[in-house]
Amino acid sequence: MPTRELSRRNFLRSAATGSVGAAIAATLQAQGFAASAPLSTGSAQRNGITVESIGAYSVERLNEILTTELAEFSDFAISFPPAKNGVKLYRVTYPSVIPEKKNRPTVASGLIALPDVDDKTLPVAMYQHGSVFGKDEVPSSPENSMETRLMIANFAGQGYMVVAADYFGRGLSQEPNSYIVKPSTQQACLDMLFAAQMACADFGVEMGSLFVNGWSQGGWSALVFLNKLESVGIPVAAAAIASGPPDLYAMLNRWVNNWQEVDAVYIAPLVSIMLHAYEEYFGLPGFTTSAIKPEYQEVARQLYFNEQDYNDLMSEFPAKLPDMVQDDFKAALAMGDDRFSDLLQESHGYRWRMTTPMRVYTGGIDEVTPVYLGQLPIGYQQIIGGATVEAVDAGPKADHRGVFLTSLADAKAWFDELL
Secondary structure, three states, X not given: OOEEEOOXXXXXXXXXXXXXXXXXXXXXXXXXXXXXXOOOOOHHHOOOOEEEEEEEEOHXXXXXXXXXXXXXXXXXXXXXXXXXOOEEEEEEEEEEEEHHHOOEEEEEEEEEEEEOOOOOEEEEEEXXXXXXXXXXXXXXXHHHOHHHHHHHHHOHHHOOEEEEEOOOOOOOOOOOOOOOOHHHHHHHHHHHXXXXXXXXXXXXXXXXXXXXXXXXXXXXXXXXXXXXXXHHOOOOOEEEEEOOOOOHHHHHHHHHHOOOOOOOOOHHHHHHHHHHHHHHHHOOOOHHHHHEOHHHHHHHHHHHOXXXXXXXXXXXXXXXXXXXXOHHHHHHHXXXXXXXXXXXXXXXXXXXXXXXXXXXXXXXXXXXXXXXXXXXXXXXXXXXXXXXXXXXXXXXXXXHHHHHHHHHHHHHXXXXXXX
């Protein structure tokens, strides 16, 4: 596939127009855009951003995703309007920095799905993907990611530009998995947005209103990304959070110390990945061996470092997370008096005074994010006088995927109203 390098001049020309583009340009300039040193909020100034065409989805292909493939993905009762336009797909590689590693330079990847329309100013839906076990089950490889295909079909197939980061350690990134690591997640998403802004000049389009959404891990990622966007002054029209855990400390305590029968069997391997990610990114030597029982330490290590496929390892994990972790870990988490608990508290996604309207989506039989956890931002924002956060109930029969599908349909209609 053809690959092209994007120029700094094109970026500046594109960023100078449009509210989102102007805000991005101002952000980069305020952070010293012209400086040669890497910047934690301005790595788009460096060379090395490339955009590779990876094909296109015709209207017929998009409608197949919204019907046949949707039925294979979930039996939750929902339908989507047919696509109006085809979509061009691009894999982006871009330079970034790792905040936890003193802004060490790195390279990450992501997706731009460009609607094949005549409009020159496009609304942007920046999507944060959910938990994946495979390194290539990411937006920049949409054929390996059903959630991404649905996002493309429902949004890009209706005229939105869809932008999505793979995160550090996923996709083409050579870093360890940054699963649920807040600063790196914010950085990967922010620099992907900057890279997409650069690409707009080559595409001959401008960014219009910016919307943020995500599911599961991506719901949390969307929250912390929104926090970053608001902190640097980039306007967001609205945010949609599907089954996103806004409070990681509460989430881990719920899974570890208050396990319920509804909880998914894959939570134990996911948490093992998270524990390894915190050891790697925050510099906690020996943390995973102190947290995970000896009989599960090797399988957890193999999963984190992609040495074996999850499907070959899943039977070696316990069905319940409390059975995987050590008693001292449970006790420390319950008291919240260790370094890991501090990091979880710092990694929240809702405890600031938001300015962006938001909807949070929950379901009655969600096997990952309980209703009361997913709705925490509502009361908190009411207390401190923040933006309006509305609850959307996907229904008593909505599992984790059902909540995701409900969010796609509802958020699209809501975003349309705000254009």
